[in-house]
Amino acid sequence: MDTPLEDADYAALAEFRHTIRRFLAFSEAHAARVGLTPQQHQALLAIRAAHPDQATVGHVAEQLVLKPHSATGLIDRLAALGLITRETTENDRRRALLRLTDKALGILEELSAAHRDEIQRLRPALSAILNQFD
Template identity: 70%
Template sequence: MRYGSTRRLVVREKGALLAEEEYRALADFRHEIRRFQAFSEAHASKVGLTPQQHQALLAIRAADADQATVGYIAERLILKAHSATGLVDRLDALDLIIREVSPDDRRRTLLRLTPKAYDILASLSAVHREEIRRLRPLLLEIFDKFD
């Protein structure tokens, strides 16, 4: 360890130098990410979804038409294939998705949102957009501490 000017402690970790303000910025960033996650979880719960179900619906909505498969959900949500399959089964049971055979490759099953899912996702996404807009200046301030 060595001390820089004006009480700035600098620590060498694997060749990188981090200032105390960067540690604080990292802690602040992780805190804001967790606050957003808690916000998202609470709003998903209000409409009867688990956080993973909300994330899966959002992933399907954002995917290209031929991209939304169980494997894609597993990749986007960082899940094992069997966990993604269970999640998709639950979404199907809730009438939030439809499974369709791919017209290009009959071995692939594509996932589509139902009108019910579109409505739920639209309301959740509007609330999330407002929260992201609120967080943007704060996150930019944190990011500036790394310059």
């Protein structure tokens, strides 16, 4: 049986959610500065992090928790911005692999460096919060 929640648990959960929300606000602001929506930034990151043979619309849909048609629209917008290209596979012409353009790689590198720095800044606070759940 689970241990009953105490006041400290509620406080830790509230602080955890607050810290995560601060990070998301940071992320949203940085994406906007380079002309991206948070979802576009997240899609570029998902494509960059994927194994090259797994970077598909379906993968983006899964990573962003989107319905396939929503992910397709997102990918279409990224392609229109010159941030991704589609590459059909030889063995299945219906399957397209997504590739980041040099423009996207530059933007993503800038955003990712700033995000890594922010995570490192938040790490002590997050660690302290998470340690309260031991």
